[in-house]
Amino acid sequence: MPPPVAPSSHTLVPGKSAVPLLKPQLLLLSHDRGPHHLHLPAGVFCMLLRTLTAALLLLPNAALAQSDSAPPAARWPLRNSPANALQPSAPVVLRGKATVTDHADFPGSGSWIEVPASHTPDLGTADFTITAKVCCPPNDGPSGDIISQYDPATRRGFHLTLKTAAGVTSSQASLRQLHFGIDDNRLSPWLDHGxxxxxxxxxxxxxxxxxxxxxxxxxxxxxxxxxxxxxxxxxxxxxxxxxxxxxxxxxxxxxxxxxxxxxxxxxxxxxxxxxxxxxxxxxxxxxxxxxxxxxxxxxxxxxxxxxxxxxxxxxxxxxxxxxxxxxxxxxxxxxxxxxxxxxxxxAPGTSPDRxxxxxxxxxxxxxxxxxxxxxxxxxxxxxxxxxxxxxxxxxxxxxxxxxxxxxxxxxxxxxxxxxxxxxxxxxxxxxxxxxxxxxxxxxxxxxxxxxxxxxxxxxxxxxxxxxxxxxxxxxxxxxxxxxxxxxxxxxxxxxxxxxxxxxxxxxxxxxxQHHAAFPDGWHDIAAVRTGRQLLLYIDGKQVATASIPADSPIDLHSTAPLRIGAGMNGSLNGRLRDLRIYQRALTVTELQPVQ
Missing domain, CATH: 2.120.10.80 (Kelch-type beta propeller)
Structure with missing residues (x-):
């Protein structure tokens, strides 16, 4: 039989709901004698309270206010381990200089986390959502794929990217823009814009x-x-x-x-x-x-x-x-x-300047x-x-x-x-x-x-x-x-x-694509495929939407490995935390960041 719940003391504040008063006492629950109170000196009680608070802060916190009723199909917390928290024994490989401490760090090309296709969600033609926390250092970086699963031989897969395109002849065509793409070897006719x-x-x-x-x-x-x-x-x-x-x-x-x-x-x-x-x-x-x-x-x-x-x-x-x-x-x-x-x-008589x-x-x-x-x-x-x-x-x-x-x-x-x-x-x-x-x-x-x-x-x-x-x-x-x-x-x-x-x-x-430079620091991002739409969110706000061509569904079933921190757009050169894949389209409410 579960132990009884002790009654709590509350003080009613005008215009507020009942708020419990903290007193320097510790409630103990015993299976044989029920609840009783242990009175503690105020200093000891405060020390215990600080210890409990610190312990709670160490618990993994969700990046977004996502519903517990529909958990992700895969989740990589990227804290002290590259493993999928839902399949902790599944194979995963750190490539190059990628490291995982209190976040995953990708310092440049050749650095990523690789997961075999057999241990990743099969996205097929259905709705899905990718969420993550991404950190951009100031100035130029990062540029590259946050997560991708793409086979260049079949041209099938997806990419979630922070993209910079510089040196496209004389121009920098984009700077650190958030991009989400899917493909199944489809190429449209060329369109003349005059x-x-x-x-x-x-x-x-x-x-x-x-x-x-x-x-x-x-x-x-x-x-x-x-x-x-x-x-x-x-x-x-x-x-x-x-x-x-x-x-x-x-x-x-x-x-x-x-x-x-x-x-x-x-x-x-x-x-x-x-x-x-x-x-x-x-x-x-x-x-x-x-x-x-x-x-x-x-x-x-x-x-x-x-x-x-x-x-x-x-x-x-x-x-x-x-x-x-x-x-x-x-x-x-x-x-x-x-x-x-x-x-x-x-050459003789010529300037050495290039x-x-x-x-x-x-x-x-x-x-x-x-x-x-x-x-x-x-x-x-x-x-x-x-x-x-x-x-x-x-x-x-x-x-x-x-x-x-x-x-x-x-x-x-x-x-x-x-x-x-x-x-x-x-x-x-x-x-x-x-x-x-x-x-x-x-x-x-x-x-x-x-x-x-x-x-x-x-x-x-x-x-x-x-x-x-x-x-x-x-x-x-x-x-x-x-x-x-x-x-x-x-x-x-x-x-x-x-x-x-x-x-x-x-x-x-x-x-x-969201055609604005991604902000510095840590931010929540989400990419959603829902019906014939693709959506992008930054910090819970929808920033871009696009339609999927209606000719036939784009099938993302793939035997290519999933790469975290790299892909066809290059290596991320940034930091990640709490990467998740849901096999459904999350709602706007579910994508709101936790305050």
Whole structure:
């Protein structure tokens, strides 16, 4: 027979419910004599109370107010053990430098927790929810998959990601944006979104504040480069011309603000008649509103901005044309001129300075391509390291981070190379018969790349194999057509073209993205598949939604291992706690954080 419950003492407070008074006594329950009270000195009682409180605080606490009536199918508390709390004896492997203390820590590429598919929930075509607590350090990181289960051979699986796409030619197309994608080898037809303004090409693209922004080259007399945004109705809205030069050449987001660089693009470099607009660019602007731009300064000796990227919390910019230039925007709004890479053996009578163009951040350093000699350089914040020349190429044009590795596009071989260490570059194959690999980006698990001279789009098949998807620009009687740069918005991949100036898009599987930089510190996140919708939540607030195509269900049954902290978008470089998978769609109420 259970022991009786002792009556409690309460004091009624006006306007309040009954509140128990704590007295310096300890209630003891005995099976044979029932409840009785042990009177203690106040100091001893307070010490016991503090001890009890501390013990309660050590208990694992749920990240979200989820219902106990429908427990998760899998839960990794990630406190002192990588094990699934619901299957503590199930196999799990710590890869690379991943560690688990009071949280899981993933310090970079090659670090993750791996769980065999046989010990993970079979998600199939049904509803499900993923929840976790994620910690972002300040400045640039992290970027990579929080959790993924994806087979690149069958193109089936899911990803929950914090994604940065930098070095997509001259722009940083996204910065630490929350992304949730599913796929079952589905690829939509390509959609033509028309030509923004009088664009010869969309030189720069970025997703910012849930909007796609495009910077154009408009080279004719009386024209200038503009910024346009794509509205919800599919129309291009003119955001104005920041200056009088013929191009907006680069974009990047910093501290929730959109920055653009301008330039006088030498159109003859694409074997087209030179632009009559001789106004120089080389300035950086910050967007205030449509048609309003704040001038952030002229970079000394720069005719056109070659690239923009965020590194160590600062915006960095480079010069497209000679002389080489590399600059950092300081917190007080001034620009600092930084060193540029040096050639080890420059030709007699030539400058040893090497231009840096496309820039990306990987493994805690800034990596830059160059139009001077076909090398890649690494900047640690103080000095440059030459990482070697890629084959017989003279230009390194673009970057992508795919499955935890760094890939680089080149001219004139039309090949992609993978970085395997200083002066170690692995040839990953040529894209058809093309000469230049332009924008590259990982879209819902697939590495896609655009090319010159036929403006074709390719999909990486592994090792040295690439599959041609389409040709986007068929302008007749020109030498070069370019599939120039790439960006993602609301689950679609966008690509700009030259010389038609049209913007195209395609969709792999289904995905939803929150196009704003994920905040620093610890936050609750949730990704939900419910019916034909995908939903994203941050701290209990729904931040994004997308529809799943209605042609047929996307089946996520997979034999691929589940990876925590890594996937096709790269390694997380961040921290995780209390990761859960539910085989149902949690409600908004259940997803509210515990206060």
């Amino acid at each position: 030509r923004p303004g009088n664009a010869l090409l969309g030189f720069a693209m970025a997703a910012h504040n849930n909007t796609l922004f495009v910077g154009t080259c408009e080279p004719d007399a009386g024209q200038a480069g503009h910024v346009y945004r794509l509205d919800a109705g599919g129309q291009w809205i003119d955001c104005g011309a920041p200056d009088q030069s013929n191009s907006v050449t680069a974009m990047a987001e910093l501290a929730d603000q959109l920055y653009v660089g301008t330039g006088k693009y030498r159109v003859a470099g694409s074997s087209l008649p030179e632009s009559p607009n001789t106004s120089p660019g080389g300035r950086v602007f910050r967007r205030i509103a449509d048609g309003r731009w704040e001038d952030c300064g002229q970079l000394p000796g720069v005719e056109a901005i070659g690239g923009l990227a965020v590194f160590q919390g600062h915006l960095h910019a480079s010069s497209l044309y000679k002389p080489a230039g590399f600059f950092r925007l300081e917190k007080n709004g001034t620009w600092t001129t930084l060193p540029v890479p040096q050639a080890t053996a420059p 231009r840096v163009e496309a820039m990306t951040v990987w493994e805690g350093a800034l990596y830059a391509g160059s139009y001077d000699g076909g090398s890649v350089y690494r900047w640690d914040g103080n000095s440059w390291t030459d990482l070697g020349t890629l084959g017989d190429n003279t230009q390194t044009y673009s970057f992508a981070q795919y499955d935890g590795q760094l890939y680089v596009g080149t001219w004139p071989s039309g090949r992609v190379y993978r970085f395997a260490g200083p002066n170690q570059w692995v040839d990953c194959g040529r894209l058809g018969e093309e000469l230049e690999v332009m924008g590259m980006l990982v879209h819902n698990g697939r590495l896609l790349a655009g090319t010159l001279p036929l403006a074709e789009m390719y999909q990486y098949e592994g090792t040295v194999s690439w599959q041609k998807l389409t040709q986007l620009d068929r302008t007749p009687d020109v030498k070069y057509r370019r599939a120039w740069t790439l960006a993602e918005l609301h689950g679609r991949l966008y690509c700009s073209t030259l010389p038609s100036g049209h913007i195209w898009s395609v969709q792999a599987g289904a995905s939803v």
